[in-house]
Amino acid sequence: MMNNNQYTARPYPIGAFPIRIRLAVWEVLKNMQSPDALVSMEFLSAMSACAQALYDYESPTGSLRPVSLNSVLIAESGERKTSVHTIVAKPLYEFDELNMERYLEESKAYESQLQVWTSISKGYHRQLKKRAESQESNEDLLKLILEHDHGKPERPRLRRFIRQNITSRAFMDALDGDGEAITVMTDEGGVVTKGGIFTFQALLNKGWDGAALLAMDRSDGVSIVARNPRVAVSLLVQPSAFKELNDQRGENLRGSGHWARYLVGWPESTQGRRYTETLTLQWLHLPDFHQKMRDVLKEYAARRAAGITERKVLTFSEEAKHRILELVNKTEEFIGPWGYFKDIKDAASKAVEVMGRLAALLHVFTGEDGQISLVTLESAIALYDWHMNEFKRIFAAEEVASPAVLDAQTLENYLLRTVWNNGYNFVKKNYVRNNGPLRSALRMNEALDVLIQRGAVWIGKGYNNVSFINLIPTYFPGRMPGMLQPNLLGA
Structure with a gap:
């Protein structure tokens, strides 16, 4: 069920972001004047898309978990979704563009190498045929042919982090191999919702869960096997597209636990309140965030080039582990008959997991050394709390507000x-x-x-x-640095 959205969203807790990320978020928010949740969730999606290929984290129980985040942001046309997405995710598209250029170069070299290999192979087989006709010994030639077959050039793969309109077959092809990672990311969610990714939501769920193996048997008899894949979905959708999706598949998406794996947001529009002070936008803090994205992508590329498919593992401090235990018990309390989560038990079942992922991402992008700290975990909890309230507001049975x-x-x-x-x-x-x-x-x-x-x-x-x-400062989010303070409040 989808609520009729009678309540408006609370302000996004931007102040909960660690300072390095917070300054960049505020800067984009100030320059673009889009809804606060739209900007904030774009940062979270960008962090996930970058880091999921390189990092896992160890849960307090000892299991390795992905840092992948799913998100769906609902916003009307005109909220500058495309502009914000393009600005924040810029290093990801640069990385994919470089991979495309490299793939084209490798493809040209592959075609040349394949032609040479094929010519030699044909020559060996012609000799083999002649020897068979003359009943000559061919053991030495068979050995050469086998050695030559092992040296067949390998077709290059186009590795891209960002995918848009994708079928189940293309989804599996993108993950074929060991340790691949993709994010189905688009600022035009209608393309994705109508394109069919939710027809293979079971694969999406397993990918988000961190399944050790995904497999698909093709009609031509060949199996596609993805080992240790990482998968995330990031959607910016208009309310009409979101409503259409839920009308058609909502019961199944909730029942399968698919929506429970998402950070959701439906912020209030900023249209009609966006006033331009300057035509020249200053970017002082976003470049620092982008550089961190590029550092993560560069390290991933270097490890892949060296043949390393294992991910780096982040761990929690002992203080953070004790806090997680508290969260597990508190969540259990909240799903009781009179608890706050009683009507969103599906999301509550994933709550501690998602908080852990958020904490791991914040740890990476603040450049912290050592283990994930309690302070970082508390930041993640504050961010997730907003999304949990949004999930309840959007999906829970409607309550009549006074x-x-x-x-x-x-x-x-x-x-x-x-x-x-x-x-x-x-x-x-x-x-x-x-x-x-x-x-x-x-x-x-x-x-x-x-x-x-x-x-x-x-x-x-x-x-x-x-x-x-x-x-009261503890209730309201951290302030945007550099905000104007006009004398219009009568104070």
């Missing part, structure tokens, strides 16, 4: 964008009433009561008994 709760969400979003993101922790209550989304004193007070209960704000008195709305 007008006060809906108004509280509207007011929270206004305070985030107008007050918090402009560098302020407080604002006059009358200013918000006169300029904000809730002009009715009764509705605004009821909405404030909800936000006070959530721990988002508190009301204080200033000079001349003027009421102020104070924003």
Whole structure:
């Protein structure tokens, strides 16, 4: 079931990203002014696509797990999905382009080598035929033919990380061999949803799970065998395409646990609030993130060239392992009859697994040495918590929200964008009433009561008994650096 989305999404917890990643996320968000979750999830998908080929992590139970992330971001047309995707994933496309150029060069060399090999092979077989006709000994010639057959040139493979509209056969061909990794990634999700990848969701599930072996028997009698593959899916889809997919396959996608393997997000639109301050965009922090992506890709390519297919293994610190144990038990508590996860048990079953993957990726892209720390794990937990709430909001059985709760969400979003993101922790209550989304004193007070209960704000008195709305920093996400602070809040 897909909810009718009566609640709007909470602000994405960008402040939970480690600083090196956070600065790059804020920079893209500031320059592109797309929804916060759209930008943030593009970074997570890019990290996954880069790192899944090179890294695994060891769970507290000792099993090796992938760092692959599936994600689906739902956003209307005009949210600059293509622009954000192109900017963030740039090193991945550069890497695939270099592989394409190398493949074309290797293909030319292969054709030449194959022609020579074929000519020699034909010559040997002509000699073999003559000797057979004259009943001459051919043991030495048979030995030469066998040796020659072993030296047949190997057809080069086009290795690409990013795949778009792909069939089950092409999917398996891309993973054929040992240790291959692909991400079905597109900023036009309708192409993918109509292209059929969900017709082989069992393979996608096994790939995400880190299956040791995937196999497919072709009609020509040849089997395709993928050993230790890594698979991720990253979709940016419009609401209409997402609705169509769920109308057609939603029951099966939930029932098979496929959607449970995804980070989902449906953020509020930013259209109508995007104002341009300059035509020259500055990129100070994104290049640093891109360089880390390139370093990971370069190391992967070097290891493959050396014939190394085993992945590097990341481990958790003892503190982080104890925290994971707490998470396992807390999740079990939440899936009980009265628990928060009672109607999304499928997602809850994957929660700790996905948190571990997020922590491993954050560890890689912050450049930390040693084991995955408790601090990094807590960052991953904060990020996943937002996605878990989104999963419940989008997929769980619809709950009827009171007008006060809906108004509280509207007011929270206004305070985030107008007050918090402009560098302020407080604002006059009358200013918000006169300029904000809730002009009715009764509705605004009821909405404030909800936000006070959530721990988002508190009301204080200033000079001349003027009421102020104070924003609680631990509730709101980290601020975007370099934000303007116009004097328009009446403070």
